Amino acid sequence: MRRDPEEAPEGYCESCGLPCIGVEYDEGIGPYEYFGSRGFHHDYVYRSNCCSALVLDSSPVCTECGKKEVYDCGLCFNCYVEEGAKC
Numbered sequence: 001m002r003r004d005p006e007e008a009p010e011g012y013c014e015s016c017g018l019p020c021i022g023v024e025y026d027e028g029i030g031p032y033e034y035f036g037s038r039g040f041h042h043d044y045v046y047r048s049n050c051c052s053a054l055v056l057d058s059s060p061v062c063t064e065c066g067k068k069e070v071y072d073c074g075l076c077f078n079c080y081v082e083e084g085a086k087c
């Protein structure tokens with residue numbers, strides 16, 4: 001056992017911007033040989049379960065208009081300006 005699957009992070013998909021769950025992927029180079037000693041290289045990363053993209057802590061999508069841009073407060077620049085920077 002390397003990691004508890006219950007530790008899978010929840011976040012937002014960098015690709016589609018929807019809430020997702022991180023799925024563990026092995027991006028290691030696999031078996032290798034280095035000066036006669038063999039090994040197996042693992043590099044575990046979490047990727048979204050929908051698009052296999054990065055899992056972000058906060059949504060990359062504007063909560064107001066759905067545009068894939070976040071300037072501040074979860075809003076894109078236009079909405080942020082229109083909202084009068086309330087936050």
Ligand SMILES: [Zn+2]
Pocket residue numbers: 013014015016017018020048050051052053
């Ligand atoms: Zn996705």
Ligand SMILES: [Zn+2]
Pocket residue numbers: 062063064065066067075076077078079080
């Ligand atoms: Zn917006």
